[in-house]
Amino acid sequence: MLKRIAAADATYKAFDKRFAYGTAGFRTLGETLDRVCFRAGVLAGIRAKMDHGLAGVMVTASHNPKQDNGLKIFEKDGAMLEGPWEKLAESLVNTDDLPTFLTNLNAGQLSFPGVSLHTDFFAQPQGVQPPLVFIGMDTRDSSQRLIDAVSQGITLIGACPVNYGLVTTPQLHWLTQRCNELRMAMPGDGEVHGKVKKEDFNEAWARYFKEFSDLIGDSPKSRYETDLLLDCANGVGSIQFKLNLELMAEIFGGKDKVPLNVTIINDDEKPDLLNEECGAEYVHKDQQLPHNFALKGGRPGIKCASFDGDADRLIYFYQRTEGDKVPVIIDGDKQFALILMYIKSLLEKLGITHSELTHVFVQTAYVNSRSTKFLKAKGINNELCPTGVKNAHPIVVGYDIGANDEPNGHGTIVCKWDRVRAALESKKDSIEAKKIQAILQLSNMTVGDAIANLLLIESILRDLDMSIADFATLYEENPSRMFKAVVKDRTKFNVVWDESRLTQPIELQNYIDALVSQTTEGKAFVRPSGTEDILRLYAEAKTMEEMEALAKAILKEIDEKYKDY
Numbered sequence: 042m043l044k045r046i047a048a049a050d051a052t053y054k055a056f057d058k059r060f061a062y063g064t065a066g067f068r069t070l071g072e073t074l075d076r077v078c079f080r081a082g083v084l085a086g087i088r089a090k091m092d093h094g095l096a097g098v099m100v101t102a103s104h105n106p107k108q109d110n111g112l113k114i115f116e117k118d119g120a121m122l123e124g125p126w127e128k129l130a131e132s133l134v135n136t137d138d139l140p141t142f143l144t145n146l147n148a149g150q151l152s153f154p155g156v157s158l159h160t161d162f163f164a165q166p167q168g169v170q171p172p173l174v175f176i177g178m179d180t181r182d183s184s185q186r187l188i189d190a191v192s193q194g195i196t197l198i199g200a201c202p203v204n205y206g207l208v209t210t211p212q213l214h215w216l217t218q219r220c221n222e223l224r225m226a227m228p229g230d231g232e233v234h235g236k237v238k239k240e241d242f243n244e245a246w247a248r249y250f251k252e253f254s255d256l257i258g259d260s261p262k263s264r265y266e267t268d269l270l271l272d273c274a275n276g277v278g279s280i281q282f283k284l285n286l287e288l289m290a291e292i293f294g295g296k297d298k299v300p301l302n303v304t305i306i307n308d309d310e311k312p313d314l315l316n317e318e319c320g321a322e323y324v325h326k327d328q329q330l331p332h333n334f335a336l337k338g339g340r341p342g343i344k345c346a347s348f349d350g351d352a353d354r355l356i357y358f359y360q361r362t363e364g365d366k367v368p369v370i371i372d373g374d375k376q377f378a379l380i381l382m383y384i385k386s387l388l389e390k391l392g393i394t395h396s397e398l399t400h401v402f403v404q405t406a407y408v409n410s411r412s413t414k415f416l417k418a419k420g421i422n423n424e425l426c427p428t429g430v431k432n433a434h435p436i437v438v439g440y441d442i443g444a445n446d447e448p449n450g451h452g453t454i455v456c457k458w459d460r461v462r463a464a465l466e467s468k469k470d471s472i473e474a475k476k477i478q479a480i481l482q483l484s485n486m487t488v489g490d491a492i493a494n495l496l497l498i499e500s501i502l503r504d505l506d507m508s509i510a511d512f513a514t515l516y517e518e519n520p521s522r523m524f525k526a527v528v529k530d531r532t533k534f535n536v537v538w539d540e541s542r543l544t545q546p547i548e549l550q551n552y553i554d555a556l557v558s559q560t561t562e563g564k565a566f567v568r569p570s571g572t573e574d575i576l577r578l579y580a581e582a583k584t585m586e587e588m589e590a591l592a593k594a595i596l597k598e599i600d601e602k603y604k605d606y
C-alpha cells in the first residue's frame with residue numbers, strides 16, 4: 042500500500058510553498074492543487090478508517106474567482122473537520138516525504154495532540170461497513186481533475202470514495218450525515234450508503250417547505266411577494282435548486298400551487314462565468330446588482346436573492362428605484378435576526394422562557410453595530426467568534442437553539458431536538474409548537490445552506506406577511522464596507538481571539554483606534570484573511586462619507602508603512 046501511495050504521490054508536481062488549512066480548508070489557484078488534493082484524499086481516507094468509518098471531501102473554492110479551487114474535509118456528522126485533525130491534515134499535505142510521514146504516523150512515532158490513531162491505517166478494514174469518503178465538487182474547470190486526485194488518495198489508503206459529482210457544499214455535508222444516521226440505524230448493512238441518493242436532499246427540502254406551508258394555510262397575503270428573482274452565480278446551485286423547484290411543483294400539485302414563483306438568472310454552468318459579476322459575494326461585497334439583473338424582469342421593488350458558487354451563502358436584495366446601481370442588501374445578520382425573532386416570538390406565545398430553552402446568536406466582528414443594538418433591544422442573546430463556521434460551531438452547540446452567521450450570507454440554525462421536543466411536549470398540538478418544529482426542520486443543521494435558508498426565510502416572510510422592503514427595514518445598518526489590502530506577509534498581522542483588534546503591529550491598531558474615536562459611530566478593524574493572501578479591512582460609520590474617509594485613511598497607512606512589514 043505504502044509503495045503505491047509513494048508512486049502515485051511522485052506523479053504529482055511537488056510544490057515549494059506551504060499550504061495552510063485556512064478558514065475553509067485548502068484554497069488557492071486550482072492549477073497548483075493536484076498534489077494537495079491527492080494527499081488530502083489520503084488524509085480523508087485515514088479519517089474514515091478510524092472508528093468513525095465515514096468522512097466527506099468537497100472540492101470547491103466557493104465564492105472565489107473561477108481560477109481558484111480548494112477543498113474542505115468534514116466529519117461523518119457533516120460538521121467541519123475537527124481542529125486537531127486540521128493540524129494533521131496541514132502537516133501531511135506539506136510533508137517533504139509522504140511515505141516516511143505516513144510510516145511514522147502509523148507507528149505512533151509522529152503524533153498530533155487530540156488525534157487518536159488507534160487503528161493501523163495500512164491494514165485492510167474489518168467489519169461489515171466499509172470506510173467511506175463522500176466526495177463532490179462544484180462547476181470549476183479544475184474540479185474534475187482535482188476530485189480524481191482526491192479519489193485516488195482515498196482509494197490507495199484503502200477507503201472507498203462515493204462520488205456525488207456536481208452537488209452544493211451543504212448538500213454533500215447533509216448527505217454524509219444522512220448516511221451516518223442510516224449506518225447507525227442499520228449496523229448490519231454494509232451497502233446502506235447505496236440508499237443515499239443526492240436527490241434525497243432536494244426531496245427532503247421540497248417536503249419540509251410544503252409541511253411549513255400547510256401550517257400557514259392559504260389565506261391571502263397583502264404584503265408578501267410570491268415572485269423572487271434568483272441569481273445563481275453561474276454555479277452548481279442552479280442545477281440543484283431547479284430540481285427543488287420541480288419537486289415542489291410535484292408535491293404541491295402544480296407549479297401554480299407553489300406559494301413561491303422563482304425566476305432564475307445566471308444559471309450558465311460554464312466555468313468561465315462562475316461568480317463573474319454575479320453571486321452573493323459580488324452583490325454583498327461590491328454592493329452591485331448582479332449581471333443580467335434586468336434580463337428576466339429585474340426592476341425596482343422586485344424581491345431578489347443571490348447564491349454563491351457552491352450555494353452555501355445567500356444574500357437578499359432589491360433595487361430601490363429605477364437606475365439605482367447599488368442594491369438594498371439584506372445580509373446574513375438581518376436574515377438570522379428575522380429567523381431568531383420569529384422563533385423567539387413563537388416561544389413567548391407558548392410561555393417558554395430562555396431558561397427552559399436556551400438560545401444564542403453567534404456572529405463575527407463583521408457585524409454591523411446597529412445589528413448588535415437591535416438584537417440587544419429584542420432580547421436575543423448574542424456572542425462573537427472568529428471568522429469561519431468552524432469557530433462558531435463549538436459555541437452554538439452549547440445552547441438548545443443556536444444560530445450562527447456571517448454578514449456575507451453564511452449561516453445556519455441548529456437545535457438539540459430532544460430539548461426542543463421536551464419543552465414543546467405539553468403544547469405540541471398548538472400551531473406555535475408545530476411551526477417551531479417545522480421551521481427548525483427547514484434548517485440544514487450540518488452547515489449553512491443557501492437553498493435551505495431561502496426556503497426557510499420565504500416561509501417566515503409569508504407567515505408574517507412581510508415584503509422585501511419590510512424585511513430590509515427590520516433595522517437600518519450604518520454604512521459599512523470591506524476592503525482588501527495586499528501586504529508582503531499577512532501572517533505577521535496578529536489579532537485578538539474575536540479578530541476585532543490587532544495585537545501586532547500594535548502601532549497600526551493605535552492608529553485605527555485614534556481614527557475611530559474621531560468618527561461618529563465608527564468601527565474599523567484589520568485582520569489577515571484565512572482564504573486569500575490579503576489583509577481585510579472592515580469600516581463602518583454613521584454616514585457613507587465618514588465610513589469612506591475612515592477606510593481610505595487606514596488603507597493609506599497600510600500602504601505607506603506596512604506593505605513590506
Ligand SMILES: CC(=O)N[C@H]1[C@@H](OP(=O)(O)O)O[C@H](CO)[C@@H](O)[C@@H]1O
Nearest residue numbers: 064065429430447449570571572573
Ligand atoms: C470577511 C469574509 O467574508 N470572510 C469570508 C472568507 O474568509 P476570510 O478568512 O476572511 O478570507 O471566506 C470564508 C470561507 O468561505 C468565510 O467563512 C468568511 O466569511
